[in-house]
Amino acid sequence: MVLNHSTAGMDYFATTHDDYINIAMWTSADRFAANVGKLRGAEVIELALEMTPHWHPHLRRLFELGDPASSFPVVTATSVPVDPWPTTNVTLLGDAIHTMTPGHGVGANTALRDAALLCRCLVGSDGSLLDAIGAYEAEMIPYGFARVRDSLNNNGTSGNDPLYRPFAGRLAMAGARTYFRAVDKIPSVRRKFVDDLTTYRES
Ligand SMILES: Cc1cc2nc3c(=O)[nH]c(=O)nc-3n(C[C@H](O)[C@H](O)[C@H](O)COP(=O)(O)OP(=O)(O)OC[C@H]3O[C@@H](n4cnc5c(N)ncnc54)[C@H](O)[C@@H]3O)c2cc1C
Known part of the structure; x- marks a missing residue:
């Protein structure tokens, strides 16, 4: 499998045992420092706080409350299409x-x-x-x-996403905020959002 690391992302998780809230912060790999995959525990939480100075204080408080022992980086990658290969009795899935x-x-x-x-x-x-x-x-x-x-192509998982461009990014973010406010406030829009998500996942 060939992995395209230029579009790989990094997730940050803060979890505790029993009931817990799992927070994942992701962006494309080139937005993080090169050593991010080596960070552990409190360093991961500090990085999340450094990278989100303008986020709502309540959200940042959730980072602060994260359990350092349960905080770790995850590298995610994307595959590139492959041509069909001669079929054998070994195959691949997932x-x-x-x-x-x-x-x-x-x-x-x-x-x-x-x-x-x-x-x-x-x-x-x-x-x-x-x-x-x-x-x-x-x-x-x-x-x-x-x-x-x-x-x-969804949710900024590509490093080329308009979200990352200075001007287009602000417009894209404003559009996304307006859309999610509409999803929150208007029942018919909310139903469509959920239906579209479910339809895609089941297709
Ligand atoms: C942050 C994040 C969020 C995600 N969110 C979602 C989501 O909301 N919905 C969704 O549908 N998917 C989600 N996914 C994707 C999902 O986790 C994977 O697509 C799915 O787990 C793939 O299943 P798999 O069985 O193909 O591979 P895996 O789950 O990776 O299973 C492979 C298994 O093989 C084992 N293994 C590897 N090598 C060997 C070996 N040599 N010998 C024996 N065992 C071996 C591994 O330990 C592993 O247990 C998410 C992924 C990430 C990283």
């Missing part, structure tokens, strides 16, 4: 073939879709084992890499 950024939150969903499809192909095949695996790969590769592309 992140092993189409790892993606969490832009749409569908990496695990797609892994499960692969598993269900592979199962159907194996059980329903009238042909050989290789025919069944070939049918699985022919269907999985297009939708898998479509999810990779959509995820990279």
Whole structure:
């Protein structure tokens, strides 16, 4: 699998045991210092605070309250499409073939879709084992890499996202804030938001 590190991102988690709030802060890798993957515990929390001076104090307080022992960096990466390969009795599914950024939150969903499809192909095949695996790969590769592309283009998970440009970024942020306020206040818009999300994740 070839990973495109120029668009890799970094997540920050602060978790505690029992009931907990899990906070993830992500941006493209080039927004972080080169050593961010080596930071641990309180250093991770300090970095989150340094990078968010204009965030609402209540949100930043959640960072401050984070458990340092449960705070760690996660490097996320995106795969690049591959051409179909000669089918053998070894195949790939899930992140092993189409790892993606969490832009749409569908990496695990797609892994499960692969598993269900592979199962159907194996059980329903009238042909050989290789025919069944070939049918699985022919269907999985297009939708898998479509999810990779959509995820990279969503929520600033691409380093080229307009959000990161000085002027366009402000406009994009203002547009996003207006949209999410509408989602919050207008029931029909909220329903559409949830329906669209569910439809995408189930497609
Ligand atoms: C921050 C973040 C947020 C995410 N949010 C979502 C979300 O909201 N919704 C969603 O659908 N997806 C989400 N995902 C993606 C999701 O976690 C992955 O797509 C999913 O876990 C992939 O499943 P998998 O079984 O293919 O691979 P994995 O979950 O990586 O499982 C592979 C397993 O193989 C094991 N393994 C590796 N090498 C070996 C070996 N040599 N021998 C034995 N075992 C081995 C590993 O330890 C691991 O347990 C998110 C990912 C990240 C990083």
